[in-house]
Amino acid sequence: MTPADRAQLALLLEVAGTPKPGNVDRERDLAGLRFEQFLAGAVGAREGLELAESGPVGEAFEAAVSGMADASGTNTQFGCLLLLTPLVRAAARARASAGDLTPDDVSAVVENTTVSDAASFYCAFEHADVAVQEPPADAEALDVRRGADAIPDLREQGVSLYDVMELSAERDANAHEWTTGFPRVFRAAERIEAADGPLADRAASAFLGLLTEAPDTLVVTQHGESVARDVMARAYDLRNAPREEVSAFADDLAERGVNPGTTADLTAAALYVALERGIAVEGGISTDSGVTVDE
Amino acid sequence: MTPADRAQLALLLEVAGTPKPGNVDRERDLAGLRFEQFLAGAVGAREGLELAESGPVGEAFEAAVSGMADASGTNTQFGCLLLLTPLVRAAARARASAGDLTPDDVSAVVENTTVSDAASFYCAFEHADVAVQEPPADAEALDVRRGADAIPDLREQGVSLYDVMELSAERDANAHEWTTGFPRVFRAAERIEAADGPLADRAASAFLGLLTEAPDTLVVTQHGESVARDVMARAYDLRNAPREEVSAFADDLAERGVNPGTTADLTAAALYVALERGIAVEGGISTDSGVTVDE
Numbered sequence: 001m002t003p004a005d006r007a008q009l010a011l012l013l014e015v016a017g018t019p020k021p022g023n024v025d026r027e028r029d030l031a032g033l034r035f036e037q038f039l040a041g042a043v044g045a046r047e048g049l050e051l052a053e054s055g056p057v058g059e060a061f062e063a064a065v066s067g068m069a070d071a072s073g074t075n076t077q078f079g080c081l082l083l084l085t086p087l088v089r090a091a092a093r094a095r096a097s098a099g100d101l102t103p104d105d106v107s108a109v110v111e112n113t114t115v116s117d118a119a120s121f122y123c124a125f126e127h128a129d130v131a132v133q134e135p136p137a138d139a140e141a142l143d144v145r146r147g148a149d150a151i152p153d154l155r156e157q158g159v160s161l162y163d164v165m166e167l168s169a170e171r172d173a174n175a176h177e178w179t180t181g182f183p184r185v186f187r188a189a190e191r192i193e194a195a196d197g198p199l200a201d202r203a204a205s206a207f208l209g210l211l212t213e214a215p216d217t218l219v220v221t222q223h224g225e226s227v228a229r230d231v232m233a234r235a236y237d238l239r240n241a242p243r244e245e246v247s248a249f250a251d252d253l254a255e256r257g258v259n260p261g262t263t264a265d266l267t268a269a270a271l272y273v274a275l276e277r278g279i280a281v282e283g284g285i286s287t288d289s290g291v292t293v294d295e
Numbered sequence: 296m297t298p299a300d301r302a303q304l305a306l307l308l309e310v311a312g313t314p315k316p317g318n319v320d321r322e323r324d325l326a327g328l329r330f331e332q333f334l335a336g337a338v339g340a341r342e343g344l345e346l347a348e349s350g351p352v353g354e355a356f357e358a359a360v361s362g363m364a365d366a367s368g369t370n371t372q373f374g375c376l377l378l379l380t381p382l383v384r385a386a387a388r389a390r391a392s393a394g395d396l397t398p399d400d401v402s403a404v405v406e407n408t409t410v411s412d413a414a415s416f417y418c419a420f421e422h423a424d425v426a427v428q429e430p431p432a433d434a435e436a437l438d439v440r441r442g443a444d445a446i447p448d449l450r451e452q453g454v455s456l457y458d459v460m461e462l463s464a465e466r467d468a469n470a471h472e473w474t475t476g477f478p479r480v481f482r483a484a485e486r487i488e489a490a491d492g493p494l495a496d497r498a499a500s501a502f503l504g505l506l507t508e509a510p511d512t513l514v515v516t517q518h519g520e521s522v523a524r525d526v527m528a529r530a531y532d533l534r535n536a537p538r539e540e541v542s543a544f545a546d547d548l549a550e551r552g553v554n555p556g557t558t559a560d561l562t563a564a565a566l567y568v569a570l571e572r573g574i575a576v577e578g579g580i581s582t583d584s585g586v587t588v589d590e
Contacts, residue, residue, distance in 0.1 A: 001362075001366055005339070042307075046303075072576060200330070
């Protein structure tokens with residue numbers, strides 16, 4: 001498989017993992033957001049993921065988001081793709097020198113992004129409806145909601161995509177990964193590599209673990225800090241709970257419309273890193289995913 | 296989306312459709328065969344599906360099967376790919392002349408296959424474990440289980456891939472499609488196009504409809520003609536039944552290890568044709584797939 005293959009598989013395994021409280025998974029659709037839209041989004045993102053193997057990160061990201069939105073009819077995986085694009089680029093480079101994908105590899109990629117990468121990132125917001133917070137008072141010219149209109153300001157200020165991420169790193173978990181060597185992604189990847197069983201089940205476990213670490217950015221944006229802290233605390237209490245209790249939590253969040261989507265982004269990125277580092281889908285009898293029937 | 300995109304999406308929508316009695320679906324794994332293996336198979340088949348847009352059908356099919364087997368660790372979609380490969384080729388040609396994909400287009404593709412296509416088809420059996428029936432007594436030299444060893448005999452007899460399919464057309468539903476203009480695939484595609492709702496649900500309905508039409512080839516191969524006829528009759532009785540009754544039938548077939556896999560192949564191909572002819576994944580509130588929660 002190529003890096004683009006693995007990135008596409010990571011998107012598919014992420015959405016298949018269940019229970020993933022508050023998110024679309026193999027067992028749950030959400031209002032206005034269906035499982036099959038995530039399948040289509042993973043197909044549509046493909047061309048951009050292939051471009052990420054060798055092309056500029058910003059252009060690859062915009063192509064991936066545009067293809068995702070065309071195929072799924074909505075925003076299914078914007079945040080996932082923001083993490084995957086530089087990881088795919090870093091993995092393609094690491095493979096060319098026969099090395100494993102490391103945090104240093106992806107740091108080198110993001111630190112070398114340019115104003116053009118930033119411009120493509122802003123254009124990507126014109127393809128999909130993305131929930132974002134208000135920009136800092138001194139950075140209104142760089143509000144991502146301006147889309148391509150912000151490009152002259154980007155060019156005038158000489159702002160790279162890395163710089164854009166730095167502006168949001170304190171309040172956006174994906175931007176924080178970008179500017180700190182993807183620490184939560186690589187730690188979660190290690191847990192996925194060390195675990196046993198179907199990869200979709202490992203994805204669900206990784207999701208719950210990531211949810212205990214920090215307030216989910218999308219939940220903060222949509223419901224405020226205290227709801228996000230409550231979700232984090234409940235996830236912590238459930239970290240060793242039986243599956244039924246996690247499923248009940250999943251149903252509760254879905255009913256309340258509380259969607260920790262940024263934690264799903266981190267999960268997809270962690271799956272990707274683990275796939276690059278050698279885990280693979282395997283056969284055998286499933287014991288805890290879906291309805292399993294022994295012959 | 297490209298023809299390869301649509302073919303990949305058809306593979307994903309097919310496995311997501313539920314209930315699909317006797318097959319892996321969004322709600323069911325089978326013994327030794329998991330949902331995530333089908334996701335991986337669809338990713339691995341990608342390169343071959345792209346090749347099918349412009350390259351020889353046999354070579355594209357072998358590449359798709361090889362990639363599928365590498366990624367999934369098993370045979371998830373051999374039959375699907377046998378139908379999809381010439382359909383992708385025909386669609387790419389039809390699009391180049393701005394026409395809709397028709398039975399005549401795909402007939403032209405399969406009728407023009409060569410001995411080299413047949414050789415690649417035989418090589419594909421070396422990548423995956425495929426359940427096949429005994430060959431006719433006068434065609435033992437062309438037994439597909441010989442794999443690449445049969446190639447000298449193919450060349451000596453001047454047998455094209457179309458000729459190989461004609462040898463099996465009476466007892467193999469996929470070979471029958473190949474040699475008769477894909478009639479069941481195109482009829483099922485029309486039903487999918489005419490239906491409403493999520494595409495995965497339409498796939499499940501199309502599967503049940505196809506199951507009523509003829510004994511499933513894989514069930515005949517693994518369990519004999521009478522079991523296959525019984526499955527067909529039960530599907531006929533359930534064609535307007537409530538979802539719970541179809542689900543009970545699905546659980547029963549899974550418990551008995553009765554897998555109408557050839558009917559799933561036809562379903563994937565029908566989804567592909569419908570996608571080529573204009574259906575698309577759409578948003579909106581799901582009412583009958585998975586656990587749906589309204590905000």
